[in-house]
Amino acid sequence: MGLEVRGVGESEYREWLRAIHAGFLRPPVVSDEEVADRLPHTDLSRLLGVFDEGRFVATFRSFTQDVSTVGGGSLVADAVSGVTVAPTHRRRGLLSRMMARDLGAAKERGDAVATLIAAEYPIYGRYGFGPATWTSEWTVDVARAGLDQRRTGRPEDGGRIDFADGEEIRKIGPGLHRRLAGERAGVVGRDAHRWDVGTGLGYQSHPWTEPFYAVYRDEAGRPQGFAAYTCDDTWGDGKQPLNTAKVRDLIAVTPAAERALWTFLCSIDWVTTVKSGHRAPDDLLPLLLPDPRAARITSHADMLWVRVLDxxxxxxxxxxxxxxxxxxxxxxxxxxxxxxxxxxxxxxxxxxxxxxxxxxxxxxxIAELGTLSLGDESAxxxxxxxxxxxxxxxxxxxxxxxxxxxxxxxxxxxx
Structure with missing residues (x-):
């Protein structure tokens, strides 16, 4: 009793971020850099907090998002993020109060759906959300994959792969991402700020390691995909390389680009293991290898949840x-x-x-309609x-x- 649910003012934003950090078990410290980077890209009118004697005990954020539908269309979504409830105030209906307020506003705005990435599976079904997409991660044993005869560095289809930097990715990436959304349901929009942060500009919530960027171009020189990846520096006994390449981002808008980029990643000298990062469960990766058993699934989980509003x-x-x-x-x-x-x-x-x-x-x-809406699940x-x-x-x-x-x-x- 006496807990107040209300909007968050600019002067309270730092403390709201501090509560977010605590809720996600990160050190409850907020730098000036983080505030300066995030505040201009935050719609304060869609921030909520629960206050107990002036202190944040729960947080909630939403923002406008486009999500691609089957056939290349898009829906305006109420994207839900930054949801926390302090462990001192659980089981008091705080999330229910914030969710009801946000979904009611989204319905009034005319948003077609609400979306979120669920940190915990059991929570959001009771608010009408259903898992609409899934994600898989593969770990590839390069030596077993059978690509030794293809280590030329040149795609077999006449295209080419070139290294790039973050500046070039910020130029060509958004167009490739939009093309991906036109071909695959479930892709959510990336604004310019997200591209900046994803290529090393602006505030980073984790220590930044500059990745390698590899761009695939077709025979006409047109970019059709790119991969961003990092490599460690691990060597075994007898000076044997045991390096792992971890994919941070890979967008391919043609099958040729997808095949070429995975073949390239699995053919880098000294790299003995490739971790794919979050991929579609029907990614081409395992089956394009001469030995698909070299790619084992190391993670498979629900990803985008959808709550139908219209x-x-x-x-x-x-x-x-x-x-x-x-x-x-x-x-x-x-x-x-x-x-x-x-x-x-x-x-x-x-x-x-x-x-x-x-x-x-x-x-x-309604949650089952969210699960069925993007075409993944079977009725x-x-x-x-x-x-x-x-x-x-x-x-x-x-x-x-x-x-x-x-x-x-x-x-x-x-x-």
């Missing part, structure tokens, strides 16, 4: 490879997007509208789990034919 916008914004109709009974305990909707979809377009007269084919909570699988009710026999399989995609959605970024 069912019509979400279902009409994407494309569909097949034709069909479904009536969806969407339950939303928070009253933001529930109702019964009819979807009529085809490769030529889609129409979605509320219906009060037609019987439902499928019934589920048949969710029905088997009891999370989707198949009111009309065969409706889950029909939903899969409409909603699932040939390439899995992917979110490259944590925010």
């Amino acid at each position: 069912v019509v916008k979400v279902l009409e914004s994407r494309t569909y490879a097949a034709s069909g109709s479904l009536v969806l009974d969407v339950r939303d305990a928070d009253g933001l997007a529930g109702g019964r909707y009819r979807l009529d979809a085809s490769p030529e377009g889609a129409a979605c509208s509320r219906t009060a007269t037609e019987s439902a084919d499928l019934a589920f909570d 048949v699988r969710l029905a088997a789990l009891g999370r989707v009710e198949e009111v009309t026999a065969g409706a889950a399989a029909r939903a899969d034919a409409l909603l699932r995609t040939s390439r899995r959605p992917w979110c490259p970024d944590i925010f």
Whole structure:
């Protein structure tokens, strides 16, 4: 009782950051450099805090974000980040109060969805979020991969790979990223500040090590992808190299670029191990190796979570490879997007509208629609789990034919 949920003023921003650091188990120290770098890129009107006798005991931030949909469209999202509750004030409903306030504002603004990266899996389903993309990380045993005969440094398709620096990546990277978003669902926008920080400019939350940048260009000299990676300096007995290359970022907008960049990374002298970083679960990496077993999955987890706020916008914004109709009974305990909707979809377009007269084919909570929205999950699988009710026999399989995609959605970024 007596805990106040309210917005955060500029004069309180440093203490809000300090509470963020403490919540994420980082040293609760905030430098002038961090404040100066982050404040100009923070919408103070969308910062929340919970105060107990003037002290922050919980934090919450949201900002406007674009997220790509199936077929190259995009949705305006309410991106949620910086969520903490002090261990001294848990189980008091503080996150629920902040989330209700933020989602209500997002709905009023007309945002189609809310998004977040969940630090803990069990928390956000109760607010209507569902995991919509997943991420995998591979560790490649280079000696076993079977690329010894390809160590020429030159792609086999007539393209080329050149080293670059951060300045060049800041020039060509945004265009490549936008092209990726046009081809793959689940990609969230990167603004100029994010590109700056990602290439070493501005405040760094961790010690900065300048990476190597490798750019792939096709035969016409056009950049089609790049990789940013670091290498350690590890040697074994008998002066044997045991170096590991860790990929920080890899964007490829053509299969040729993706193959060439992975082949390059797995062919660097002295590098015996390659760690892929966060990748789409259907990345080409394992299968392009002569021995795919050389790449073992060392991490696989949920990534982008989606909370649908406007069912019509979400279902009409994407494309569909097949034709069909479904009536969806969407339950939303928070009253933001529930109702019964009819979807009529085809490769030529889609129409979605509320219906009060037609019987439902499928019934589920709003979180399941978030999970299905970007085409990754199977309605048949969710029905088997009891999370989707198949009111009309065969409706889950029909939903899969409409909603699932040939390439899995992917979110490259944590925010």
